[in-house]
Amino acid sequence: MAAEVAGGGSHVTKQRILDVAERLFVERGFSSTSLRMITTDAEVNLAAVNYHFGSKEGMIEEVLKRRLAPLNRERVVALDALEALSVAPTVQEILKAYISAAVKLSRDPAAGGFLFLRLLGRAFTEPNEIVKRQMQQQYDEVARRYRRAFAKALPQLPEQELIWRMHFMFGAIAYAMAGSDIMQIVASCELKDVNDFNALSERLVHFLSAGLQAPVPTV
Amino acid sequence: MAAEVAGGGSHVTKQRILDVAERLFVERGFSSTSLRMITTDAEVNLAAVNYHFGSKEGMIEEVLKRRLAPLNRERVVALDALEALSVAPTVQEILKAYISAAVKLSRDPAAGGFLFLRLLGRAFTEPNEIVKRQMQQQYDEVARRYRRAFAKALPQLPEQELIWRMHFMFGAIAYAMAGSDIMQIVASCELKDVNDFNALSERLVHFLSAGLQAPVPTV
DNA sequence: GGTAGCATAAAACAAACGTTTAAACAGGGG
DNA sequence: CCCCTGTTTAAACGTTTGTTTTATGCTACC
Secondary structure, eight states, X not given: OOSSOTTTOOOHHHHHHHXXXXXXXXHHOSTTSOHHHHHHHHTSOTTHHHHHHSSXXXXXXXXXXXXXXXXXXHHHHHHHHHHHHOSSOOHHXXXXXXXXXXXXXXXXXXSHHHHHHHHXXXXXXXXXXXXXXXXXXXXXXXXXXXXXXXXXXXXXXXXXXXHHHHHHHHXXXXXXXXXXXXXXXXXXXXXXXXTOHHHHHHHHHHHXXXXXXXXXXXX | OOSSOTTXXXXXXXXXXXXXXXXXXXXXXXXXXXXXXXXXXHTSOTTHHHHHHSSHHHHHHHHHHHHHHHHHHHHHHHXXXXXXXXXXXXXXXXXXXXXXXXXXXXXXXXXXXXXXXXHHHHHTTOOOHHHHHHHHHHHHHHHHHHHHHHHHHOTTSOHHHHHHHHHHHHHHHHHHHHOHHHHTTSTTOOOSOXXXXXXXXXXXXXXXXXXXXXXXXXX
């Protein structure tokens, strides 16, 4: 074993790679970021990535998993707590549980958390197979649990309609979190509080709970 | 001049490149799609891209512009027509004008239109500078016009709140259009009518008009 | 104190990348 | 007819890509 305690394997090198990769992925995207950019910036050897993660894709997987696993675990826990508190949580309460987990991550002292939310928005629309698989895997339980909760809170809503609305919800959240660069698309709109995730989460909850509770269309 | 009529420049080669590039960009993303993949698939020479578009980025620009310019022109025209019809269009009417332009594109006989909507969802979160600039440029007028229209239809909504809600709206629409692959993230949810953009647009209008008209949060 | 075993280091690998070159080809007007 | 212009072709350009290899350093254990 090296500098660390046995069994751990929490090498500085590994973490430095993940930190730098996360940041560069946000700025430049997955496939446009080369291993040489990452390793140079992280001041580690080029071969370190393949040594520690097997391949570039293995590292991408780890970058996503590192933040996404705790985030979605937190979301499930928050829903657990909510359902333990009341038998029939409202749409607004469920939404708040889902979103506030992300807000908590954005204040993570490890600091990468805030950046990661921006990466997450992009990961939702990534064509890369590794990314898609990781997203499906990490969102599987969360999606199932929240779907059941929303279904109970919105009993009059047809199943297919709920699924669609949840997709709209995921889209709005991912896009909102993805953040500041894209925001400027609505040009000439100077947007305040771009990085105030608390205010953002408030606005999102209001917007989305109204959308989810919209009257059932008569089709 | 070659096979075509003079002055036109509507070369088969150019169009074949754009068609294939559009499809491959949807499947694999911008930077993961090489010129060799495109030119091989389009059965044209490798150098044709640099000859006709100057560079790969020049071609990307053209791929976006070709569909986005007519789409957003249509959106502005639809809003013009709406405002000519009534002095105070409702939120729902404005939304319908914006979205139905995309639905119309999805039925374009040139057939690429439907694919392009999926590409569009990704383009909103692309870090590539050329893509970002092109999106800003193409959305500039549309965003300004619709912002003014929504502001008139929602006079009680603070300016900043409206801008945020429009961002949520853009996100939900882009994400919804981006489509089927990502849809499967909410696993174990077999989703019907994935490519029925008419039904999708109906659902989107209901969801978003409720969100946009949500009660103003007391902050 | 030597010997495992993990981690780092520098160098090389073949393959793929976007781009450029220079030659061949096509058709229309002088 | 030949030249001119716009297009296509094949080949090569120099970089950069992810990955592998080989050698070295370091720590813990017997």
